[in-house]
Structure formats: structure tokens, C-alpha cells
Amino acid sequence: MTNDVSRRGLMAGAALLTAGMPGISWAFERDGNRKVLVFSGNQAVPVLDPHVRYDWSTRMIQQSVYDALLKYDGDPPRIIPWLAERYEVSPDGLTYTFHLVGNAKFHNGDPVDAEAVRFSFDRGLKLNAGIAWMFRDFLKPENIVAVDARTVRFTLDRPFAPFISYVPWWYVVNPKQVMANQEGSDLGRKWLTENVAGSGPFKLRRFDGNALVHLDAAADYWKGWPMADGERLSGVIYRIIREAAPRKAALQRREADMITNLTPDDLEQLARVPGVAVESHAGSNTFGIKFNCQQGPTADVNLRKAIAYAFDYDALLTIHNGQAKLQTSPFPQSMAGHIDVPGIPRKDLDKARDYLKRSQYPNGGIELEYVHVQGLESPRRIGLALLDSLRALDIKVNIVGQPWTTMVARGSKPETCPNMISVYVTPVGTDPDTVAYQYHRASWGLYYGMSHYENPEVWRMIDEARGETDNAKRMAMYAEIQRRIVDDQPEVFGMIANGLWGRRDYVRGFVFSPVRFTGEVDPYPLWIAG
Amino acid sequence: MAGYLLRRILLAGLMLFGLVCLTFVIANVAPSDPAALAAGPDAGRSQIEQARRDYGLDKPLPEQFLRYVTDLLHGNFGRSVATGRSVGTDLARYFPATLELVIVAMTLGVLLGVPLGVLSALRKDGPIDHATRIFAVSGIALPPFWFGLLLQLGFATWLGLLPTSGRLSVFTEPPDPITGLLLVDSALRGNWALLGEAASYIVLPAIVLSLPCLASILRVNRAEMVEALRMDYVVAARAHGVTPWRIVMVHALKNAMLPTLAIIGLRWGWMMSSTVLVETVFDWPGIGLYAVSSAIAGDFKPVMGVTLIVGLNFMIANLIVDLLYGVLDPRLRRA
Numbered sequence: 069m070t071n072d073v074s075r076r077g078l079m080a081g082a083a084l085l086t087a088g089m090p091g092i093s094w095a096f097e098r099d100g101n102r103k104v105l106v107f108s109g110n111q112a113v114p115v116l117d118p119h120v121r122y123d124w125s126t127r128m129i130q131q132s133v134y135d136a137l138l139k140y141d142g143d144p145p146r147i148i149p150w151l152a153e154r155y156e157v158s159p160d161g162l163t164y165t166f167h168l169v170g171n172a173k174f175h176n177g178d179p180v181d182a183e184a185v186r187f188s189f190d191r192g193l194k195l196n197a198g199i200a201w202m203f204r205d206f207l208k209p210e211n212i213v214a215v216d217a218r219t220v221r222f223t224l225d226r227p228f229a230p231f232i233s234y235v236p237w238w239y240v241v242n243p244k245q246v247m248a249n250q251e252g253s254d255l256g257r258k259w260l261t262e263n264v265a266g267s268g269p270f271k272l273r274r275f276d277g278n279a280l281v282h283l284d285a286a287a288d289y290w291k292g293w294p295m296a297d298g299e300r301l302s303g304v305i306y307r308i309i310r311e312a313a314p315r316k317a318a319l320q321r322r323e324a325d326m327i328t329n330l331t332p333d334d335l336e337q338l339a340r341v342p343g344v345a346v347e348s349h350a351g352s353n354t355f356g357i358k359f360n361c362q363q364g365p366t367a368d369v370n371l372r373k374a375i376a377y378a379f380d381y382d383a384l385l386t387i388h389n390g391q392a393k394l395q396t397s398p399f400p401q402s403m404a405g406h407i408d409v410p411g412i413p414r415k416d417l418d419k420a421r422d423y424l425k426r427s428q429y430p431n432g433g434i435e436l437e438y439v440h441v442q443g444l445e446s447p448r449r450i451g452l453a454l455l456d457s458l459r460a461l462d463i464k465v466n467i468v469g470q471p472w473t474t475m476v477a478r479g480s481k482p483e484t485c486p487n488m489i490s491v492y493v494t495p496v497g498t499d500p501d502t503v504a505y506q507y508h509r510a511s512w513g514l515y516y517g518m519s520h521y522e523n524p525e526v527w528r529m530i531d532e533a534r535g536e537t538d539n540a541k542r543m544a545m546y547a548e549i550q551r552r553i554v555d556d557q558p559e560v561f562g563m564i565a566n567g568l569w570g571r572r573d574y575v576r577g578f579v580f581s582p583v584r585f586t587g588e589v590d591p592y593p594l595w596i597a598g
Numbered sequence: 599m600a601g602y603l604l605r606r607i608l609l610a611g612l613m614l615f616g617l618v619c620l621t622f623v624i625a626n627v628a629p630s631d632p633a634a635l636a637a638g639p640d641a642g643r644s645q646i647e648q649a650r651r652d653y654g655l656d657k658p659l660p661e662q663f664l665r666y667v668t669d670l671l672h673g674n675f676g677r678s679v680a681t682g683r684s685v686g687t688d689l690a691r692y693f694p695a696t697l698e699l700v701i702v703a704m705t706l707g708v709l710l711g712v713p714l715g716v717l718s719a720l721r722k723d724g725p726i727d728h729a730t731r732i733f734a735v736s737g738i739a740l741p742p743f744w745f746g747l748l749l750q751l752g753f754a755t756w757l758g759l760l761p762t763s764g765r766l767s768v769f770t771e772p773p774d775p776i777t778g779l780l781l782v783d784s785a786l787r788g789n790w791a792l793l794g795e796a797a798s799y800i801v802l803p804a805i806v807l808s809l810p811c812l813a814s815i816l817r818v819n820r821a822e823m824v825e826a827l828r829m830d831y832v833v834a835a836r837a838h839g840v841t842p843w844r845i846v847m848v849h850a851l852k853n854a855m856l857p858t859l860a861i862i863g864l865r866w867g868w869m870m871s872s873t874v875l876v877e878t879v880f881d882w883p884g885i886g887l888y889a890v891s892s893a894i895a896g897d898f899k900p901v902m903g904v905t906l907i908v909g910l911n912f913m914i915a916n917l918i919v920d921l922l923y924g925v926l927d928p929r930l931r932r933a
Binding site: 099104106112114115120121122123196197198200201204257258261262274276277278279280282305307308309310311313314317318320321323471472473474476477478480496510514515 | 628629630631634635636637638639640641642644645648649678680681682683692747750751754755758761762763764765768769771878879880881883887888891894895896
């Protein structure tokens with residue numbers, strides 16, 4: 069990775085040169101009389117099992133081949149009925165009853181019934197991997213009951229207000245197929261790694277997680293299709309191209325119809341290519357510089373404040389060519405309950421010096437380590453901006469790039485955690501608890517809890533808010549939580565970078581939703597015109 | 599000869615064991631937690647501990663090592679924590695692609711390197727010699743990923759002559775493997791269209807992979823040829839009126855080939871490891887790409903598996919070269 073900078077420079081140059089060249093065009097690929105859409109990104113799909121793993125590329129495939137009770141849709145994200153046509157919550161917030169649609173079928177023709185839903189949640193909890201963390205502290209497997217063929221009832225141990233916001237990520241698998249392929253007592257885990265037992269809009273045709281995943285559109289999808297019948301794709305291919313330059317070249321040559329994992333610079337170059345359209349949307353992926361709040365100089369809140377007031381926030385926007393928004397709260401703007409926290413630090417050197425005087429390092433004179441993910445250009449440049457900003461306080465910054473796994477391992481304990489770690493965090497749902505909980509004691513050591521933030525009062529409020537059933541009260545609590553967290557400054561609240569995609573202009577139906585991970589696209593509504 | 603062979607094989611086994619120890623130590627001093635990786639980014643402590651038990655990572659290191667070695671003896675390379683799949687199965691799936699790429703690249707290297715070396719030696723200090731020297735030096739000096747991107751830009755993006763990356767078009771279903779080498783399989787099946795497609799995909803990565811090898815074969819062969827052509831037996835042969843063609847191709851080249859052969863053996867191993875870069879640039883689905891994806895994810899069993907396979911290739915290639923030495927040089931056979 070030491071050649072990263074030169075390589076990146078070269079790629080940028082190459083892309084600039086190619087942007088000026090006449091495009092060599094290929095006709096889009098057809099399968100019979102229907103078209104196949106090729107989507108390309110840099111990340112493999114290691115495991116298909118929806119209860120074992122998720123990340124952007126994996127979930128893109130999972131949501132294509134599986135359905136859940138509810139689904140996230142649109143911007144701002146709404147939760148819409150899917151396998152469940154409606155649901156009820158008991159007044160005490162403990163019982164959720166879902167009523168299933170009658171016509172949903174798995175790809176093999178079996179009906180998607182209440183037992184399948186019960187089995188899937190039961191399996192997710194028992195495997196205790198992937199998505200299990202969402203419910204395992206609130207829901208016991210035995211408290212999921214298939215009341216009749218079309219009704220499932222969940223009884224929680226205690227009220228958990230974010231429940232509904234996580235349900236869309238619990239995909240339903242076909243119990244018959246899964247158990248027929250069980251090895252030992254693995255609940256079909258081995259088999260589902262590379263096979264599918266779903267009811268989703270696409271069927272799995274070919275799977276090589278390191279190279280490509282080919283999906284066929286299910287012509288008889290129980291939910292129907294959003295586009296005219298003649299427009300429906302034959303299928304979608306997810307092709308993995310790891311380097312940015314060949315990926316951009318593939319879009320230009322029409323080898324790919326849509327690509328992601330782009331930098332803001334890439335986006336500008338692509339926007340100039342005839343026949344290419346770019347998508348840039350404000351997501352919910354926050355970028356912050358987390359302080360080690362337990363050990364070292366940054367355990368001192370005044371020093372943290374000083375740094376937060378010295379930092380040049382405009383640099384964040386410049387580095388992203390304006391394809392970003394500053395954070396106005398620990399919560400992203402798209403999240404329920406978000407408020408613009410008054411007095412959230414912006415560059416103000418007088419205030420910075422004020423806070424520095426109150427810290428144990430009134431004259432600076434210290435060196436702090438800033439760790440970012442090796443190979444990611446934006447966080448590295450943000451480190452340079454930080455280095456530049458902190459000169460005013462006579463604080464030196466040592467910028468270190470490390471692989472993600474090393475960085476997270478270091479951040480898992482206060483003793484080994486660097487003074488400052490930059491990290492992107494994508495909340496998994498739209499409920500404010502998803503972000504608030506990152507500041508809870510229970511999140512210490514996880515990648516979003518690397519600040520080891522400590523404020524027992526805030527922790528108590530977070531616990532209380534997740535159990536509150538009165539929504540107005542609950543949102544008021546989150547407003548207070550946001551204010552308190554900003555006051556303690558466990559991190560420099562940075563920005564929300566836009567989600568970026570490049571696509572051929574004939575690709576239609578793209579729907580952005582900020583709840584999706586960076587790069588992730590819902591292939592269901594996509595089609596190709598012309 | 600049999601004793602010699604046995605000694606060499608024993609030595610190779612010993613080296614392989616050393617390699618196993620080394621990769622195991624390196625994988626375990628890396629400051630990352632494979633259990634956390636297996637459990638996923640948002641997993642809580644209970645899931646991480648569960649993953650630790652599932653993958654046997656809760657056991658003391660000596661026990662883990664013992665288990666790994668026992669597994670290896672049974673041909674089992676352990677399980678990837680990212681996919682849960684057996685590394686052995688993955689290696690079997692990806693190795694043929696790498697082998698095919700290395701064979702094509704090596705063939706290119708030898709078929710071009712040896713004649714160019716001979717030609718340079720015959721035209722020593724002439725324009726051809728200078729040209730090949732520049733070519734060879736740049737061939738060794740060019741970083742493969744840079745050269746790869748440049749070729750992609752030229753031949754794929756600008757000229758549109760060859761595909762950018764991959765092993766086949768995404769729309770082509772790969773045939774059921776016979777050998778796993780696409781070129782061979784499609785020829786065996788008489789599927790010429792597929793053969794053409796596979797060939798068009800392998801050209802660029804093979805060129806990039808072969809360049810450093812071609813360059814070193816060229817240089818070593820040239821030096822040895824220059825040396826050989828000065829020898830008394832060549833002068834004697836000339837005096838006897840042996841045709842220049844025969845002098846060069848039979849007498850001189852056979853002697854010059856000994857060190858060249860050693861280089862070929864070494865380069866075979868080097869090439870296997872260079873696939874890490876070349877396969878990443880070209881998304882060639884072989885063990886190099888597999889190692890890179892796994893290393894980035896902090897998934898070490900696949901990386902260890904690939905290291906062992908590359909090490910094994912080094913050893914086998916050198917063993918074969920040693921044996922061939924005996925064929926080419928009768929003095930060694932007696933020794």
C-alpha cells in the first residue's frame with residue numbers, strides 16, 4: 069500500500085485523459101429480448117446468508133433475493149409494508165403482531181407463511197451472528213409465535229422502541245429448503261453461504277463472491293414489478309472491479325451500466341463524459357474524529373473542545389468538492405429526532421485558545437496521533453487539515469494510516485486506542501437509538517464506540533429512551549441526549565459525505581435512500597430505457 | 599540419483615514446515631481480532647465470543663498451531679473467518695486461474711527472453727543489444743500495477759481492442775472445469791469462440807506478469823551466451839567449419855541455458871507471488887486476488903494458505919530445475 073499515493077495520482081491522470089477521449093460504445097447486453105444491468109463496485113460478497121453477515125455489497129444481493137416483513141424506501145426513508153401487509157403494537161410496547169400478505173411465494177413455490185417468518189427470526193437469534201445484536205437482548209426465540217398461517221406475534225422482554233426500524237433487515241428464508249440442507253446442527257449455515265432460499269424479486273443464477281454475482285429477475289415475483297412489463301430487466305450482474313480506474317473505464321465503455329465507490333474527484337470527471345449521469349445524495353454516513361476519552365491528553369474535555377474549535381470545518385467540504393454537509397449534531401440529518409444542536413463547534417481560534425488554557429496543556433506543546441484507514445484518501449487529507457489547524461495551538465499531529473482491522477483492534481481498548489481515530493459510521497436504521505447507542509457504555513470497544521465516551525447520566529437517558537413508548541417524550545429525550553453529547557465532545561463532529569454513483573443515462577428507476585450503506589443500491593426498481 | 603532426490607524432497611519438506619511456522623507466527627502477531635471480523639462490525643461481545651469459539655480462536659496458540667499443522671497434514675487449510683468456507687476448497691477453486699496465468703506468462707517470458715538474449719549476445723554492443731538492454735531494465739523497473747493500468751488505458755479504454763479486466767465476459771458462463779485452465783478446457787471441448795474470448799482476457803495480465811521474468815531471462819541468457827561464445831570449444835567448432843547456426847543453437851546455447859534455467863525456476867515462484875499485484879489490477883480470480891481480498895479483511899487463514907502454495911511452487915520449481923541440471927550437465931549427474 070506504500071505506492072498508494074502515486075497510484076492514485078496516476079489513476080486520476082488516466083481518468084482525466086480518458087474523459088477527453090471519444091467513448092467506445094458497446095450495446096447493452098441482452099438475455100433473450102430483455103436487458104441485463106451490470107453494476108460494479110469494489111467489494112466482494114463473501115457470504116449470502118442474510119442472518120450471518122451484512123455489509124453494503126452483501127446486503128445489496130440479500131435484499132434482491134430475499135424479502136422482509138417491512139422495507140425501507142425513499143428519501144427521507146419510510147418503512148413500508150412488504151411481506152407483512154400491516155402490523156400492530158400493543159399499548160405497553162411489548163407485543164408486535166404482523167399480518168402477512170396472502171400471496172407471497174418462495175422461489176421454489178412454497179408459500180411464505182407465518183412459520184417461515186418465525187423460523188427466520190428464530191434462526192437469526194440462534195446463530196447469534198450478523199444481525200442478531202439488533203434483538204438478542206430484547207427478544208427470546210420462544211417468544212416468537214406463528215399464531216396462524218398469516219399472523220406472527222413477537223413478545224419482547226421489555227419495551228424496545230427501535231424494534232420496527234430493524235425489522236426490514238431480517239430477511240425471511242424458506243425453512244423447508246434450509247433444513248433440507250442442514251449439516252449437523254448448523255441450521256443450514258454452510259449451505260446458505262452460497263445458496264439462496266428466498267422469495268425476493270431476483271433469483272440467484274451464478275455466485276462467485278470474489279468476481280461476480282448474477283441475478284435473474286423473477287418474472288412471477290409475488291409483489292409484481294414497478295416498471296412496465298416490457299421494461300423489466302432479465303437480470304442484474306454485480307461485478308467486482310477493485311481498482312477505481314478500470315471501474316470507471318468499464319462505465320465509459322458500457323461494460324458496466326452503473327458503478328460506485330467513487331471519490332468526489334472521480335464524480336467530477338465522470339460528469340463530463342457524454343452518456344454518463346452522476347448521482348450524489350446526502351446520506352447518513354457520518355465522518356467523525358473520535359477522541360480517546362479515557363486515556364492520554366484527550367481524556368481532558370477542555371483539550372477536546374480546544375481541538376474541536378481549532379479545526380477547520382470548511383476543509384471537510386473542500387476535500388469533498390462540496391459533496392458533503394457538516395454535521396449539526398451527533399445524529400445525521402436524515403434521522404428521526406435529529407436537532408441542530410446550538411453551539412456545536414465551528415472554527416473559532418479564540419474559543420480554542422480559551423479551552424486550551426483551561427486544559428492541562430495551556431500552551432500546547434504535545435503531539436497527538438491521528439489514525440485513519442490506510443488507502444482512503446479523504447481521511448488522510450482531513451488529517452492534514454487537522455495538522456494544519458492545530459498548529460495554531462502548538463499541537464503536533466502524527467498522521468498514521470493503518471488497515472481497518474488493525475485500527476479497530478487498537479481502538480477496542482482505551483489503553484491501546486490512539487488519541488484520535490477518524491471513522492465513517494453508517495447507522496443501520498432510522499431510529500435515533502441506532503446512533504445514540506454508539507455513545508453508550510455497551511458500545512465501548514466497537515468500531516463506533518472507540519471514543520470510550522463516559523457520561524453515566526447520558527447512558528441512563530439512552531437506556532430510558534429506548535424503552536419509552538410515547539414518541540413525543542422520546543424525541544424530547546433524544547434532543548437532550550444530542551445536546552449533552554455535543555457538550556462532552558467525545559469526537560470532532562465532522563460531516564456527512566454524499567453517496568456517489570455513476571450511471572449510464574439510460575439506467576432508470578434509481579431510488580436513493582439514506583438508510584442504505586454507502587454504495588448499496590436497491591436493484592428492484594432499476595431498468596434500462598431504449 | 600534416487601538418494602539425491604530423496605534428500606531434496608526431505609529438505610523441501612523441512613523448509614515447508616519452517617514456512618508454516620513463520621506464516622502462523624506472522625498471522626498471529628498482526629494486531630487484529632479475527633473473531634471480531636467473523637462476528638461483523640456491529641456485533642456485541644457475546645457474538646464475538648461465540649465466533650471465537652466457533653473458529654477455535656479461544657484455544658491457546660500452541661494448541662491452535664498444533665491443530666493447524668494436523669489439519670494441513672490432512673490437506674485441510676482451515677476455515678476463512680470471512681466466509682466460513684474451507685480455505686482448501688477456495689484454493690482449489692482459484693489456483694487453476696493463477697496457474698494458467700503463470701504458465702502463459704512464463705511461456706511468453708521464455709519464448710521471447712531466450713531468443714532475444716541470444717540475439718543480443720550475437721550483436722553485442724550493437725543497436726539491438728542496446729535496445730534490449732533498455733527494454734530489460736525498464737521491464738524489471740516498471741511497477742507491475744502501474745504498467746498494468748497503463749496497458750488497460752491504452753488497449754482497453756482507448757483502442758478498445760482488449761477487455762479491461764476479468765477472466766471472461768460477465769455474460770459468459772464458464773464451462774464445467776476439466777483442468778480448470780480455461781484455454782485448455784475450451785480447446786479440449788473444441789469451443790473455439792470461448793478459447794478466443796479467454797485468450798483476449800489473458801493477454802494483458804500475462805504480458806504484465808511476464809515482463810520482469812522476460813527481462814531477467816533475457817539478461818542472464820545474454821551474459822551466458824556472450825561468455826559461451828568466447829569459449830575454446832566454440833572457437834574449435836568454428837575452426838572445424840561447423841555452421842554458425844549449429845554452434846549457437848546447439849553448442850553455446852546448451853551451456854548458456856544452465857543459469858537461465860535456474861532463473862526460470864526462481865522466476866516461477868516469483869511470478870506466483872507477483873500475481874498478488876497483477877490479479878488485483880486485472881480482477882483475475884486467482885489465488886493472488888484471493889490473498890489480497892483476505893488480507894485487507896484481516897482474514898489470515900487464506901493468506902497463510904496462499905503463502906504455503908506459493909512456497910510449495912518455489913520448492914517444486916527449484917527441485918525440477920535441479921533435476922534438469924543433471925540432464926543438461928552430465929558432470930552433475932555423476933557428482
